Amino acid sequence: MPAKVNLQLSVGPLRDDGYHDLVNVFHAVSLFDEVTAAESDRLSIRVVGDPAGQVPLDESNLAIRAARALAARAGRSYGAELVIRKSIPVAGGMAGGSADAAAALVACDRLWGLGLSREDLSDIAADLGSDVPFALLGGTAVGTGRGEMLTPLPVSGTFHWVFALADAGLSTPAVYRECDRLREAAGERAGWPALSEPLAHALRDGDPKSLGRALVNDLQPASIMLRRSLARTLDEGREQGALGALVSGSGPTCAFLAESAEHALDLSVSLRRVCHQVVSAYGPVPGAVVV
Ligand code: C5P
Known part of the structure; x- marks a missing residue:
């Protein structure tokens, strides 16, 4: 799952819900975290490639929250053993946590055979964080609202x-x-x-x-x-x-x-x-x- 850089991050007024209205041009770049989901009775997480131990392993981990939110949407309590291989810098402004959450959604959807549409996954993603829907979509896109309402932008070349x-x-x-x-x-x-x-x-x-x-x-x-x-x-x-x-x-x-x-x-x-x-x-x- 790719990292992102913001090409335009224009911050509007503070809203009543504590977020800011944005125009946020996201651009997915070729730095990838890898998330695997294996069958298990319960939900667990392990992180590889985070020597400083900066990624939380408790319920605040965005990938765990993503798996829980997906199971809740399916109305069941599923288990999975999630392993994250980190390459994206942690808390670096490159949406590494969001990339892991998006990956966990896609991986668990496949593992559990749910077959949710991209739209359904995107709805769950938006509840997890403002940058998670873009991590699902990739490419280059403009996000409005708090960044979660996305429109892809045409791009030539690399x-x-x-x-x-x-x-x-x-x-x-x-x-x-x-x-x-x-x-x-x-x-x-x-x-x-x-x-x-x-x-x-x-x-x-x-x-x-x-x-x-x-x-x-x-x-x-x-x-x-x-x-x-x-x-x-x-x-x-x-x-x-x-x-x-x-x-x-x-x-x-x-x-x-x-x-x-x-x-x-x-x-x-x-x-x-x-x-x-x-x-x-x-x-x-x-x-x-x-x-
Ligand atoms: O949505 P996410 O959990 O990534 O946002 C983290 C924090 O960033 C929010 O709690 C808020 O303080 C700030 N934020 C904001 N306006 C946005 C997106 C994030 O103020 N559009």
Whole structure:
């Protein structure tokens, strides 16, 4: 199941339910977590490839919650032994938890022989988290509402990315709160967000230079306030010729758009000077699939 980077994250006003209305352009990239579901009497979870033990193994784990929600929809108490092989950074702003939840939905649906439609799975996904429906869908799509109402966007070709990963994650609610605080302090009122026309054109034309110029993330100033070192990382990528540089989602992963696969390789070598964990990936890629 793929990770995502947000190409446009425009944050509107705070709603009564504690969420913000967004225009959120998701782009699935070729960093994958793998989830397997095996028969079992009860529901259990194990994580491989998370040496720091950052993924929770209790009921707060999004994949466990996904399996429970699916069983509840089917009106039965099913069991499964879930194993997650992590490659997506944890709490990195790349929707790794959402990818695992989407994978658990698809895997358990198959294991239990439920045969739910993509629409039904997407409804369950939206209750689990704002980014989970996109992890099912993949590709490139604009999310409105709190990000869960999706419309696929036309894209030509492939874009090449480099991601600089941080040692520790950032809390998504804390970043949204900081965004509200910064706006209030500046006397700014959040406008109603709209899909960026230059961004949509750049995607449709497969034009990385225009896409680099159109990338935007309203959460970025808040993420930088909470993790000052991100400003330096972004500058380094720009100095090394990245076509665009931005914090991915609520961070702290920084995303850099390269001109080509070769340029991505050069960029990752340069970025390793300021960040010890750097990975390359391309997008768009499909969403959750059974392999
Ligand atoms: O939906 P999800 O559980 O991923 O959201 C995590 C947190 O991020 C929410 O509790 C909220 O604080 C913030 N959020 C938001 N507006 C959104 C999506 C998330 O304020 N559209």
